[in-house]
Amino acid sequence: MAVAREASLNHISRESSDIRRLANFYKEIFGFEEIESPDFGEFKVIWLNLPQAFSLHLIERSSITKLPEGPYSATSPVLDPSHLPRGHHICFSVSNFDSFVQTLKIDMLNLAAICQNRWEEATLVRKEMMDVGIKKGAGCSWLTAKNRVHVFQAKDTSHAMNYEIQAMLVKLRMEMKAAGYVPDTNYALYDLEEEEKMTEVWYHSEKIALAFGLIAIPPGVPIRITKNLRICGDCHTAFKFISGIVGREIIVRDNSRFHHFQSSKCSCRDYW
Numbered sequence: 001m002a003v004a005r006e007a008s009l010n011h012i013s014r015e016s017s018d019i020r021r022l023a024n025f026y027k028e029i030f031g032f033e034e035i036e037s038p039d040f041g042e043f044k045v046i047w048l049n050l051p052q053a054f055s056l057h058l059i060e061r062s063s064i065t066k067l068p069e070g071p072y073s074a075t076s077p078v079l080d081p082s083h084l085p086r087g088h089h090i091c092f093s094v095s096n097f098d099s100f101v102q103t104l105k106i107d108m109l110n111l112a113a114i115c116q117n118r119w120e121e122a123t124l125v126r127k128e129m130m131d132v133g134i135k136k137g138a139g140c141s142w143l144t145a146k147n148r149v150h151v152f153q154a155k156d157t158s159h160a161m162n163y164e165i166q167a168m169l170v171k172l173r174m175e176m177k178a179a180g181y182v183p184d185t186n187y188a189l190y191d192l193e194e195e196e197k198m199t200e201v202w203y204h205s206e207k208i209a210l211a212f213g214l215i216a217i218p219p220g221v222p223i224r225i226t227k228n229l230r231i232c233g234d235c236h237t238a239f240k241f242i243s244g245i246v247g248r249e250i251i252v253r254d255n256s257r258f259h260h261f262q263s264s265k266c267s268c269r270d271y272w
Helices: 002-015 019-023 041-061 081-095 099-114 119-131 162-179 194-202 205-216 233-246
Strands: 063-066 075-078 140-145 148-153 223-227 250-253 258-262
Touching: 140 205, 148 205, 162 205, 162 233, 205 223, 205 233, 205 250, 233 250, 233 258
Parallel strands: 223 250
Antiparallel strands: 063 075, 140 148, 140 223, 250 258
């Protein structure tokens, strides 16, 4: 059994060159009854990417609600709640062995719980995270402009140029709406009224940082933003819209990968 297990993992390691391909192998990996040991050795990359791959596996095999077609198209996953126990097992098992995947676990479980308004499950997930000492850190985004690092949090109004930033956000929102953008309120992490959810996702830290970047960084110069958590699906869609509307190159480094937004497209091809 151990030999067969290692041979199978060797095969998966060779074939799963990215998250999208790894998603196709998740069932084979979990043919092994348990994640047996924290000593992952040469196969560590498989286990650490498994929470993302499982999330992608669900999205690609679930019913998909499509927003308007075209260069700005986006998808909103509607996940079968019966998958939540397996997602819970994957994320909590793997994260016991490496703190790096804690944010992956948080993102995947929030996604699975929220996509069908499973607020009770989301609450239980947060409680279990607290019980094992895992905290969801505050998201923040930053960029360098005029020889200074400017840091923003969600709903941030503390910047000296806040008036200009808010005006830019209003302008962008109007132009994006005219182009067909619809906020994906699945990424509002609390059970709110729909209008409140739209406000919640609109004032994520990366959108505020981008609005400032459009003001402070000269045209023709790429806007480079870093985020300490993974960029959410709504912000990812919004950045594609904005890159096409303003004709700027936008580069986002989140805790998973680089995203190069240009001409209404992202280098990750919507897999991250």
